[in-house]
Amino acid sequence: MRAIGGLWRWRHNPLRRRTDLVEAWLALAAIVLILAVAPLVGAAVGASAQSALQQSVQDQREARHEVVATVVKKAARNPLLDPDPETSSGRDSHSRVVANWTAPDGTGRHGTVTAAIKSPAPGDHFTIWTDPHGRIVGRPLDGATATTHAVLAGFGAAVLTVGLVEGGRRLIVWRMVLRRYARWDRAWDKAGPDWGRTGAGS
Known part of the structure; x- marks a missing residue:
């Protein structure tokens, strides 16, 4: 919700920088990925683990x-x-x-x-x-234990996906902030010698 609010706030703001919009869009994209992709990844990993573990249960029951x-x-x-x-x-x-x-x-x-x-x-x-x-x-492994392990695997995969998405968003924002600081430093270096001088446009 903060990402949507950020996009709306920067929509017609005269102080808006391009990076402000990019950060807001990044936050919105991260929210969409977390809400849509993370559950799908968790479900897929859980289903795959469940299939493999139930097969293992069957194999162990036959062999033990x-x-x-x-x-x-x-x-x-x-x-x-x-x-x-x-x-x-x-x-x-x-x-x-x-x-x-x-x-x-x-x-x-x-x-x-x-x-x-x-x-x-x-x-x-x-x-x-x-x-x-x-x-x-x-x-031999029993079916209930196998299902528990599969659920935990799916949950872990979903949490890992959330962590990767949020980590990626933070990394991109961090790089953007570094570039912003670098631009500010260059601007101050150019303005510094003339700062406060009469007729320097201050």
């Missing part, structure tokens, strides 16, 4: 399998993984155990894994995620 593992024994504490046993954190509800499980391809597997059991005992069952050959993998 939830299987049941059985606790054999509790694994020895590894000081590199848990340097301070006195600290309490989200690890309190998880334990490192030696377990057996059957891979989706039917082969038996044995190894040390993290179980979502606070006090595991031999024979306890818990679920883990594996690839088709039984190797431990992370939980």
Whole structure:
């Protein structure tokens, strides 16, 4: 709105300089770009991210399998993984155990894994995620999380577009101000020697 007001104010103002109109038009163009282009960029980036992430969700669901593992024994504490046993954190509800499980391809597997059991005992069952050959993998990405990431990507792209447009406008105005100051300096240099002198046109 300030840009529109600026254009109207300078419309028939006798003190108007060409740069004043240019600055007002720049501000108006920046507002139009921010209101029209930034949402489109955000929507496009969000839609693209959503498509890619949902495809990733589908691929992970096909490649990762939830299987049941059985606790054999509790694994020895590894000081590199848990340097301070006195600290309490989200690890309190998880334990490192030696377990057996059957891979989706039917082969038996044995190894040390993290179980979502606070006090595991031999024979306890818990679920883990594996690839088709039984190797431990992370939980697959779920659709809701993928959508959240896509929305954040779209919002970030829109904000970045706004920043680029406003940054470009400020850079152009800054260059215009520098040139204006340079013209003033040249004008003062020409007028300086005769300033206030009788008959110098002052």
